[in-house]
Amino acid sequence: MSRVLGIIGAGKLGTTIGRAASDAGWQVDFFDSAPADLTSLIVEAMVPDARLVPLTDLVADSDIVMLAVPFSLSDQIDYSLLDGKVVLDPMNLWEPVDGPAPTTTERNGSTSQLVASRNPRMRLVKSLNHLGYHDYTADARSAEVPSRRAVAVASDDREARELVSQLVDDIGFDPVPVPFDRSRLLEPNGPVFGTWLDATSMRKVLDA
Template identity: 45%
Template sequence: MRRRESARERERARRADEEEHVADRPRIGIFGAGKVGTALARLLLDAGYEVALTGSPRQTALDLLVAVVAPGARVATADDLVAGADVIVVAVPFGKAPSVPWDAFDGRIVVDATNYWPPVDGHIAEIDDDPRTTSEVHAGWNPAARLVKSLNHLGYHDMEDDALPAGSPLRRALAVVGDDAEARAVVAAIIDDIGFDPVDGGALVNGCALEPGHPAFGRELSATELEGLLEAERVVAA
C-alpha cells in the first residue's frame, strides 16, 4: 500500500515547487527608484521575482527608502544591477534617459517605460524633429540591446490598483512592442505574472500608439480593445 504523504511533506514539496518556479524567472533590474520604479518593484516582488533597484545619485538614504516602499528589493549600483539582471527596466524621467548606461546593455532585454511629454519635459528639439518613436531613438543608442516598449501607457497609481488575476473579465491589457520576438515574449510573461493581459504589438515602430497623445496611452482597455487600437494605428501609419 502506498504511504500517504504527511502535511509536512506536502508543504515541503509545495515550497520546493515555488522555489524552482521563482528560480526559472528572470532577474529584474530597475533603473529609477521613483513612483513608477517602486510601484513596479512591489508588483514584481509580490509575483515572486528577484528585483534590484538603482536610483539617482542625488537620492539620499536610498536603502531606507526602498526598505520602506519596496521591501524585499535589493539596492544596487548601476554596474551591479546590469551584471545581475536578465531584464532591465528603464523607468526614469524621459529627460534623464541619456544618463542610463545604454552601452552596457549588450544582449540584455531592456524595457523602455519612459514617456516624452512636453508639458512635463518641455520641448526637446532633437525629439520633436525625429520621425522615429522615442523607443526607436533609445534603441539606436545601443543596437545590441533587445529593446521592448511597454509599461509606459498606464500611470504608476494604476499599476497596483488595476492588477488582477489571470482570467478576470476586468483585467487590463498592456502592450509589448519590439523588434525581437523572443524579448517580447519574455516581457509578455512578466506582464501576465504581475496582473495584466499582455498584447503583442509587433515591431518597435508600433510603439507610437502607446505614447502620450496617442490612442492607447492612459486608457483602461481589454486585450481585444487594445489589439484593435494597435491595428488601427498600424493602418494609419502605413
C-alpha cells in the same frame, strides 16, 4: 530560481512595478543615482524584499533591465553596459517637465526610437508607459479574471517581447505583443494612452 528585474530609478513608477514584480515572485534589484541613504529608505519602504545594488551588478544579474527615469535624464544612462540585454522602456516625454525633444520628430514622434539609437545592441521593448503608475496597483487582476486590463508590449525581438509579456502577466495585466513600430501609438496623445482597454479591444486599436 526566480527571474530578476533590475530597475534603474527608484521613483514612483519604478517602485510600483518593483513591488508588483516582487509580490509575483521576481527578484527585484534597484539602482538610483540619488544619495544611497535616501534611495535605501525608499526601497526598504516600498519594496522590502528588493536589493539596492551597483549599476554594473544590476545589469549583469538582470533578466530585464527597466529604465524608470524621467525621459529628460535618460541620456545620462550608460547604454554601453546594455549590450545584449532585454531592456524595458516605460519612459514618456512630458514637454512641460522634460522640454522639447526635436530629434523625436525625425523618428515619427517615438521616444523609444531615440532610446534604441543609443545602443542598437540592446534588445529594447516598449511597455508599461501607457498607464499611470497608480493603475498598476488599482487595476491588477489575477490571470483567472476575464477581461483584465491590457498592456501593450512593443518589440521586434520575439524572445524579449515574450519575457516582458511574462512580467506584464505576472503583475496582473493581459499583455498584447505588437511590433516595435507601434511604440509611438503607446505614448502621450496615442490612441491607447490612459485608456482602459481589454486585450481584444487593444489589438483592434493597434492593428487599425
